[in-house]
Amino acid sequence: MKNPAEAIRELANQLAVVKARLNADDCTGRVLADDVVADRDSPAADVSAMDGYAIRLADLSDQNTVAVTGEAAAGEKPPSMQSDGVVRIFTGAIVPDQCEAVVKREDTEESDGSIRFRQSAMQTQAGDNIRRAGENAKGGSTVLSAGVRITAAHRATMANFGADRVSVFAPVRVTVITTGDEVGKFDDAAPQPWQLRNSNQSSIASLLSQPAWIKHVASVHAVDDREQLAQTLTTALTDSDAVILTGGVSMGDYDYVPEIVRQVGGEVVFHGLPVRPGKPILGAATADGKLIVGLPGNPVSATIGCHRFAMPLLAKMSGQKNWRSNCPVVHLSNAGSKTIPLHWMRLVRLIDHGVAEPVQSLGSGDLVSLGQSTGYVELPPGETGNGPWPYYAWS
Ligand SMILES: Nc1nc2c(c(=O)[nH]1)N[C@H]1C(S)=C(S)[C@@H](COP(=O)(O)OP(=O)(O)OC[C@H]3O[C@@H](n4cnc5c(N)ncnc54)[C@H](O)[C@@H]3O)O[C@H]1N2
Numbered sequence: 191m192k193n194p195a196e197a198i199r200e201l202a203n204q205l206a207v208v209k210a211r212l213n214a215d216d217c218t219g220r221v222l223a224d225d226v227v228a229d230r231d232s233p234a235a236d237v238s239a240m241d242g243y244a245i246r247l248a249d250l251s252d253q254n255t256v257a258v259t260g261e262a263a264a265g266e267k268p269p270s271m272q273s274d275g276v277v278r279i280f281t282g283a284i285v286p287d288q289c290e291a292v293v294k295r296e297d298t299e300e301s302d303g304s305i306r307f308r309q310s311a312m313q314t315q316a317g318d319n320i321r322r323a324g325e326n327a328k329g330g331s332t333v334l335s336a337g338v339r340i341t342a343a344h345r346a347t348m349a350n351f352g353a354d355r356v357s358v359f360a361p362v363r364v365t366v367i368t369t370g371d372e373v374g375k376f377d378d379a380a381p382q383p384w385q386l387r388n389s390n391q392s393s394i395a396s397l398l399s400q401p402a403w404i405k406h407v408a409s410v411h412a413v414d415d416r417e418q419l420a421q422t423l424t425t426a427l428t429d430s431d432a433v434i435l436t437g438g439v440s441m442g443d444y445d446y447v448p449e450i451v452r453q454v455g456g457e458v459v460f461h462g463l464p465v466r467p468g469k470p471i472l473g474a475a476t477a478d479g480k481l482i483v484g485l486p487g488n489p490v491s492a493t494i495g496c497h498r499f500a501m502p503l504l505a506k507m508s509g510q511k512n513w514r515s516n517c518p519v520v521h522l523s524n525a526g527s528k529t530i531p532l533h534w535m536r537l538v539r540l541i542d543h544g545v546a547e548p549v550q551s552l553g554s555g556d557l558v559s560l561g562q563s564t565g566y567v568e569l570p571p572g573e574t575g576n577g578p579w580p581y582y583a584w585s
């Protein structure tokens with residue numbers, strides 16, 4: 191059986207990236223579809239990095255006072271430097287033509303109309319405290335590459351180069367289908383002991399609601415009926431780029447998901463992985479590159495399975511170049527000595543920087559332990575101990 195990374199990679203190879211591109215004003219969290227190119231040099235001219243005095247090196251002496259002959263302020267064209275004297279300059283202002291360096295004002299003694307250099311200024315070298323035109327980027331060069339998920343940091347870069355409206359990939363449209371006769375919505379009456387509330391619908395909707403590059407089209411519930419399930423899945427595949435199902439994926443008489451996925455044209459890439467929880471998980475792709483993930487019905491398995499498998503695959507479809515889960519590692523406190531011969535997705539609670547403790551769990555139906563976790567760590571088969579282990583946070 192494939193390990194999680196292999197399973198994800200193999201399925202990812204069969205998926206299509208969403209094509210439509212939109213010009214978006216509010217592009218934060220979306221995926222950039224075209225490179226952003228600098229519309230001019232950055233900085234656009236040689237500018238001062240400090241508040242102080244624009245000088246020629248020849249002026250540098252701790253013996254004499256030097257006249258202040260002008261002022262260069264940010265937002266204004268610089269004055270020209272006179273043959274004898276320095277120019278008061280502010281951070282971000284363009285340095286005058288003949289300026290060779292900027293001396294910080296705290297390295298001078300200032301009096302009316304003149305300054306004297308302190309000893310601390312005497313080591314000033316040519317170019318000190320000057321940011322050169324184009325040193326961050328030359329006009330015409332690529333400053334952001336297509337495929338990044340746009341963050342506040344990218345927004346600053348885009349704004350600086352006048353790229354406020356950029357093209358982004360359309361969000362990946364996802365439909366969620368929960369299954370099972372026992373699962374329902376019980377607004378007024380309490381569920382009977384043989385019924386349960388649809389927690390998978392909530393946890394998966396919550397995971398899908400976080401990225402701006404996903405559009406959660408619909409959540410529907412299908413009873414354990416072949417025809418209804420086939421019809422529901424066919425409609426979902428028409429309306430969406432990806433479909434996530436929960437339940438009905440293992441060995442029970444009413445577990446129709448694998449059969450129906452094949453019937454509607456899904457090519458199953460894996461069904462059953464050496465993981466706990468969530469061993470019966472199914473991953474498939476249609477001929478036109480749509481994703482179908484069949485998650486086990488047990489709530490801990492469904493939530494972890496969606497997070498660990500479906501989310502990176504959706505990220506791939508969204509156009510992100512860096513779509514694999516690059517998660518940090520944590521050390522476990524009180525890891526115990528238990529091992530299992532499977533990739534173990536173990537619920538944990540983060541308790542300090544880089545430190546987590548296991549959450550006691552009675553298994554994949556234990557929704558109380560799920561609610562006490564901040565995420566899970568992944569241990570390879572047979573491993574035990576404090577790690578470090580990759581840590582997957584819920585958010
Ligand atoms: N003979 C075997 N039986 C089972 C195996 C196996 O390998 N051989 N695997 C077990 C494992 S591991 C899991 S996980 C489950 C997965 O089963 P299914 O995907 O077929 O899920 P269901 O049987 O439909 O449901 C399992 C469990 O989860 C509850 N459930 C289902 N949907 C929801 C929902 N939307 N919200 C909350 N809870 C849900 C359901 O009531 C069941 O209790 O199979 C084992 N069996």
Ligand code: MOO
Nearest residue numbers: 467468469491554
């Ligand atoms: O894979 Mo199941 O989630 O162990 O119960």
